[in-house]
Amino acid sequence: MIKVLVACGCGMGSSQLLKKNCSAVLKNLGVEHTIHHTSMDEAKSTAHEYNLIVVGENFVNHLKVKEGTIVVGLKNLMNKKELETKLKESGIV
């Protein structure tokens, strides 16, 4: 079971959709997970509680995470293929 956090600027619009896509992709890959969505400012302070953090590409540099937490940055928040490839590359699945 991995803990996943999805974040966007305000934590309301794009992260909500990304959460849905991310959950579907992880399910397809057979990864058990719990998933939440939130804003970037909250993600910064709670990042250490999660195994995987998925954000838009432009936010990747804003997150400072400890070892053990993987950050995946997406160019197209709506593209499940990109998400799947990047999740596989990250080694979390």
Add this chain to the structure above:
Amino acid sequence: MNIITKIWDVMFNNILSQPAIFIGLIVVIGYILLKRKWYEIAAGFIKAVVGYQILQLGASSLKNTVDPLLKGIQLKWSVEAVVIDPNFGLTAANSALESIGVTTSFAMITLLIAFLWNILLVFFRKFTKVRTLFTTGHIMVKQSTVATWIIFFLIPELRNMGGIALIGILCGTYWSVFSNMTVEATQELTEGAGFAVGHQQMLGVWFAYRFGGLFKGKNKQEDKAEDQKLQLGGALKILDDYVVSTTLIMLLFFGVIMIILGPDMMHEVDDGNFGKLVFPVYIFQRCTSFAVSLVVLKTGIRMFVGEMVESFEGISGSVLKGSLPAVDCAATYSFGDPNAVTLGFLFGALGQVIAIAGLLIFKSPLMIIPGFVPLFYDNATIGLYANMKGGFKALVACCLGSGLLQVLGSAVAIVLFQMGPFGGYVGNLDWATLWPAMGAMIKFLSVPGAVICIIGMLIIPQLQYRKNKEEYFSLGMEE
């Protein structure tokens, strides 16, 4: 008969006039349609109810923070001050509805009808040519609340379920048609990412895309935003943090206003918070409490909208296949030129400041105070599209224009919809241009005016379709 009236009364007082419970029940229905397990349905219900109540808490705290300031402005200069930001607009529309004795549940029914209408238009896309389904719940909540107030205020006879149906259809048509207008622009910007914009500046996006090219210089590749050798990076990056940016913008605008009002006036209108603080600490403390209220408000919205959007999938079901989701404008920020986002924000802000200065110089009885959401999200988005089509000059022109219109158009809207006494209005570009125009039509023609607006909007996708019949429905679709 008596028993039926009594049952209705109980239902009305305990469900319909309790928006938190009402929205919770909508979530339950959606989850039942999705065949969720009973304990998931229960959890969804609780989170929707609690989320809505957090929103109400944030709204009242926001109101308490801003009210003394607006009162101070009124006492000092005898002008009405209004903050143009969708969060303030939502709070103001809620209090406006309460002031005429209407439950805010009505706004939630508007939302539901508008959403169902959007699904219907997408479902019959062969005829309607509508390709996009609005999925941005947090926007839908704000817009349907403000739209409900607008129509209820303009046509008092419509303060009933029939009226709600009309408002729902008006609002749903706006969602469908205007998000549909961003399809071409967004596919070009994102190279076919397969989504459209469903936010509050869709007309602006269309305009920047359609007319941005006109500003292009004679030498083709001369001026993209990326060539403006600006080292914006570091310092402006802190604006990405909502808490920081809100506090700073409030300090900039309200801080200056409070300094001009002076400590004596602030003691008079807000002694409870001022107490024994020194003036600078008081100012800082007030401006941070804006951020506090907004974070609470957003936490509530995120919680109940999260459940609502998921449950809506039970309602929209398979309609989404073959259509494009209209999503938050922020989804476009990882495409195009990243400088355009920052520059768009800066030139939009400049436009707003010029317009506000104009209002002050011409001694307008209404003073506008900028909010973060229209300043940043509108202008950054418009900047991105304008820069793509016409480079830096187009960005400057479109964003300056957008900033000016946001202030001046909102001022017109505030007078037209009498939002002044409630201290807030949406302020996003569509709500400073399209909505006051539609509002004026409805004010003078009443119900027929609303019908004309709906039909007028429905013609737009037909015109779009005529322009590009072959690719129209395949744009942005995966093979």
